Amino acid sequence: MRFSVRHETVYRYSAPVRFAPHRLRLTPRVDAGLLHRHDLDVGPDPLGRDDALDAYGNRVIDLAFDTPADALRIESRFVLETVAPPPLAAGPPLLPAGRDPDLAPWLAGPDPDPSVAAFAAEIAATSGGRTDRFLSTLCRTLFERTDRHIRPDGAARSAAETLALGSGACRDLTVLFMAAARVVGLPARFVSGYQARAETPDGRRHLHAWPEVHVAGVGWRGWDPTHGVAVGDGHVALSAAPDQAATMPIEGGYFGDGVTATLAYRVEIDAS
Numbered sequence: 001m002r003f004s005v006r007h008e009t010v011y012r013y014s015a016p017v018r019f020a021p022h023r024l025r026l027t028p029r030v031d032a033g034l035l036h037r038h039d040l041d042v043g044p045d046p047l048g049r050d051d052a053l054d055a056y057g058n059r060v061i062d063l064a065f066d067t068p069a070d071a072l073r074i075e076s077r078f079v080l081e082t083v084a085p086p087p088l089a090a091g092p093p094l095l096p097a098g099r100d101p102d103l104a105p106w107l108a109g110p111d112p113d114p115s116v117a118a119f120a121a122e123i124a125a126t127s128g129g130r131t132d133r134f135l136s137t138l139c140r141t142l143f144e145r146t147d148r149h150i151r152p153d154g155a156a157r158s159a160a161e162t163l164a165l166g167s168g169a170c171r172d173l174t175v176l177f178m179a180a181a182r183v184v185g186l187p188a189r190f191v192s193g194y195q196a197r198a199e200t201p202d203g204r205r206h207l208h209a210w211p212e213v214h215v216a217g218v219g220w221r222g223w224d225p226t227h228g229v230a231v232g233d234g235h236v237a238l239s240a241a242p243d244q245a246a247t248m249p250i251e252g253g254y255f256g257d258g259v260t261a262t263l264a265y266r267v268e269i270d271a272s
Contacts, residue, residue, distance in 0.1 A: 001233040003033075003080045004270040005194055007207075009250055011072040014260045019065035019072065022252030025192070025239040026076035027059035031220075032193070032237045033082035041075040056189075056246065058239040063252075074250060084233035088132045088221060103214060105242045106187030112179055113160035120183035131186070131215055135223055136230070138180055142173050143228030150206065156190075156244045170209045170226040171244055177211040177225050187214040189240045192247040196234035196271035197227060205267040207249060212240060234271065 007026060027038050046063040054060050112120070123141060127134035147167035156171040159179035168176070171190075178188035188211050195208045210224040210231060220240075222231025239247040254261070 001082045001196060001271055003078075003082065003194065003196070003236050005080075005236070006075070006077045006268040007249075007265070008073070008075045008267075009263070009265045010074075012262050012264075013070045013254065013256065015256060015258075016068040016070045017254040017256035017259055018068050020253040020255065022063045022065075022250060024061040024063065024074065024076075025058055025247060025249050025251075026074075027061065027238070028078060028080050028193070029058060029237045029240065031057075033080045033233075036079040036081065038076070038078040040077075041073075043071075043073045044069045054246075056239070056241045058241070058247075072254075080236060082233040082236060085221065088135070088215065088218065088230070103187045106189050106214060107182055107185070108242060109179065109182055110158075112183050113158070113163075115163055116159045116176070116179050117183050119163055120180040123180065124184050134184065134186075135181070135213060135215075135221070138177060139223040139225050139230070140228055142177060142225035146173060146225075148173065148226050156209075173225040174209045174211045175244070177223065181211070181213050188212065189214075189220070189242055190244050190247055191222060191237050191240045192244075192249065193235060193237040193239075194267070194269055195224070195227075195236070196269070205269050207238075207267065208235070209244070209247075210235065 028035055040061065042063065044065065044067040047066040048064040050062040052060055123138050124134055126137055145166060149167065149169060151169035156175045157168060159176040162168040162172040162176045174190055178190060181188040191210050191212050193208060210222055212220045212222040214220050222235060224231050238249060241247045
């Protein structure tokens with residue numbers, strides 16, 4: 001699938017401010033597909049720019065500023081081709097990840113709430129000991145049992161809170177999916193990006209979040225409990241990390257006494 005994405009973010013301030021360094025995670029991951037082009041427009045003009053990979057393999061852009069301003073505008077545009085992964089085979093069996101040190105960060109996290117552990121055990125009991133069935137059942141169950149909605153503000157809720165509420169935004173369902181997978185020993189990571197489906201309650205396009213799980217002998221595979229489907233060529237990953245905090249598309253700050261700030265954004269996606 002061919003994606004053309006324009007993502008504009010504008011911060012406005014009640015008075016001119018000085019900007020701290022900013023880190024952008026707006027470039028698709030290397031494993032997201034074939035990137036044809038990526039253009040970045042920033043105002044005010046940054047003093048310096050450094051392109052790198054972070055500890056989790058995400059493409060990041062670090063910006064430094066020396067010009068005070070009452071607004072910061074960041075526009076990212078890219079064109080990318082995605083390819084659907086092959087269907088997940090009947091195996092492998094549902095087994096813990098073992099002691100592979102490379103997978104340790106993806107298994108770490110808060111101790112699971114008893115309610116989340118019981119929920120994961122319920123799903124595992126119906127999977128016949130197979131990873132593919134566990135993941136597909138977990139995805140379908142969250143899709144069918146939760147009221148999914150857009151929540152514009154705030155970090156992801158805890159897995160236990162989302163389970164108890166039976167509702168949440170995509171980031172909340174992602175955290176619950178990850179926690180359930182980790183309970184049964186499957187490494188999981190939080191992914192931020194875009195998806196091709198345009199049906200949203202407010203008619204706008206937004207960033208999306210979904211989990212990926214490391215399947216033994218296969219590698220990372222994504223699931224989208226918000227839509228109840230396995231991730232294929234209709235998703236573009238910007239960043240992946242053990243938790244949401246390390247996937248924020250724009251990370252930075254400003255210096256200014258008594259200054260208030262507002263945020264506006266616009267996402268345009270053409271996927272065909």
